[in-house]
Amino acid sequence: MTSKKTIMLPSEELPVIHEVDVTVVGGGPTGIAAAIAAARNGAKVLLVEQRGFLGGMGTVSLVPAFCPFTDHIKPVIRGIGLELLERMKASCRPEFRQDYAEQLDWVPIDAEVLKRVYDDAVLESGARVLFHTFIGQVIMKPDRSGIEGLVVLNKSGRSIIQTRYIVDATGDADIAALGGAPFQKGGDAGELQPGTMCYLLTNVDRGRFRQYMQESGDNDQIPKAVMLAQHNGDLPPGRKEVSGFAWVSDYLVGVNFGHVFGIDGTRAEDLTKAAIEGRKLVEIQVKFLRKYVPGFENAHVVSTGEQIGIRETRRIVGDYMLVQEDFTSMRSFEDDIARNAYFIDIHMATSKEQMQIRHLPDGESHGVPYRSLLPQGLDNVWVAGRAASADRVVQGSLRVMPNCFAMGQAAGTAAALCTSTGGTSREVDIRQLQRLLTQQGAWLGEIASSLGV
Template identity: 65%
Template sequence: MNNGYITLPSAVIPVTREVDVLVIGGGASGIAAAIAAARGGATTMLVEQRGFLGGMGTVALVPAFCPFTDKQKPIVRGLGLQLMEQMKEACDPAFRKEYQDMLDWVPIDPEVLKRVYDNAVLESGVTPLYHTFVYDVVLSPDRKTVEGVIVVNKTGRSFISCRYIIDCTGDGDIAALAGVPFQKGGEEGELQPGSMCYLLANVDRPKFSRFLEESGDTGQLHTTVELAISEGALPEGRKSISGLAWVSDYLVGVNFGHVFGIDGTLAEDLTRGAIEGRRTAERQLQFFRKYVPGFEHAHMVASGEQLGIRETRRIEGDYILTVDDFITARSFPDDIARNAYYIDIHLANSKSDMTFNHLPPGVSHGVPYRIMLPVGIDNLWVAGRSVSSDRAVQGSLRVMPNCFSMGQAAGTAAVLALQGSTGSRGIAVAELQRRLLEQDVWLGEDRVPAEKEKEKEGNTP
């Protein structure tokens, strides 16, 4: 050991796979990217560090899908909407009946969703590889393409070779390993806090609903939470519950409170966040039992495997989406999705304020293809919350419906690049948009699939 470092001996590492498209990260963006690539005919592998897919929706038990609509119509369609509907169909009859027509804030049944995602990727022809972590990337001699990644798992170390790679880690891990520049957090390095979400069983939803009606408190329990804070039952901080998502009348998912100062790219912070998060969840459980009718006998059946992370790296891409683009509902020639979710930046500490900025109902902005293209690398896409944007817009783009959209676009773009033997910047964006429209992606009222355009023309008097 020398100055705190050791030198490892050189090693010969086996090449275990050679694929057209390699997707790293099995959250919403990775699932959609892998399915889109495989359906397009590319040999596709999806690498995930856990033993299941779903990202924050299953790993961190985020209790509900964020909105798929602009409060008037669904604007996030395609694979994301299809997968959510498949989860509904796989749930019990009472769940299907209650949520069959809902597209916003649909509760997540995490065990059902895990199986839905497994089936979806396998049926599309994706090769999944779970329990596997990316150790490093291997770049071409000119450092403009990623030739593959070194992975570590119970089998050992190995190399996966690829022609194209899609970073869906949520933290821009692959881009960072490839040397792509990035930003992280605010001007002083502050990051949005994490949250430890959990599932409570043995609760009484009808009794809770009567309490809300009789007390006049809201579904976020603002008055009740403030009372508990004033009496010392809860710490200073968030004055309401972010979400109660009722999977059934006796089972509810909870997103409540914050754990501050956690950098999701650091194992030490994730460790501290997990421990502190579980302690916070236990304190919240006691609050529910004491202060909230219907929760007197609540039992915590599961907490997130890790803290829910809202913000880490934002890569530097060919375009940086800005808050002005959001506010003015700007569209772009290379749009691959639409977004209407509000800017949602959580307080960086217990004394600061939260930031919300909503678009009017029926209004959305475009999501340009270029924000997924990291500078300097020609065969890499980044999809999900670490795309190229300013911090304010990241607070809007980061949610699961948007991640599905970006992942589907990245996977479809990789197929186009493969078919044209070109890089990520060499594809015809108009052809990408055409294929996305054929996959039921919505790009705005003025952009419809060619066959539907012909139908409209045929119906014109």
């Protein structure tokens, strides 16, 4: 094996540009909720995001709709996440508000509206934001029990953020991994769920599409069209379902369709390959839609995702790892900080495999324990969202945006509590945390009755 060439860089003295209580790294739903929660609870907060806007997969990758907030009977994800969903709806055009006023599941995302909603909500909380910034290195505490600084890189150069606590909301556990925390990635053979290049189409006819679906009287009409196109060579083999047509208006629709396989979202080379392949696949898909699906005859691509949508990379090894039995038995925990009712949704790693989908009964959910946010080996870092501690099966359920809001709110609230006490992430008073979360709108199921709120 040939070793890679290396170059020794000289030591350098870097300026400290921020000194804060809590640094939230990553501006997706997890980071947004964490920053708002920490700031509302009194911490001095900085949210660092590599792009020029917030929103994560919903804005960066144009994932077209929010996954369900309910268990089909009641909202399970409440608090900051539900507040932001309603703010987006209220900020959209009157027709959108009318269409989705009562809807909490699969609400389409108007990405440009959502960007502004997120900006406003984070700044109103008192948190500060730093866009266009990457974290390239961490500075460990002298005893290596945690992280006390982040080396950042942006157009201003290299500098340091000194911080007491960190919420890793990168989705890939980037900060925890830099800090040496153990993690898992993919399946037993290292396989990863594929990525999807989502996109936005205009010049489509929702009325004509609805008429086509009603006249056919067959909910499988689109999968049948996909299979026919695959048989005719107009689509590549693989996914049969169009995961989502999310109608922002009668002439504008977001599309989640197809897979790009063999992509590791922690590698820039793979993300580059996926971007190029994804855009080529969109061209093929749009030709299919124009030819096979009424209402899409004149469809025009407005935008593709800035980055391919990523479903799976690292999962931390936390103080507790959620496993499949916890999901299927709908288990609750003494240290629950959220509930999850979304189905297990594991996309096949190759075009020859089948998707794995498993649902909970209507009205049921399982708990998400605080310990699943705590990476082993680090005492001042929370990893919330897609990279929380879970086996691969449960990660296929836990990874979606509403759940990320809930976990982010819990992590940010815990970080604020630590700011006031000076304790570590493992010294948080769980009952106090649960009480605060419940008072601030989160839903923790039956445990709430024992909290006196």
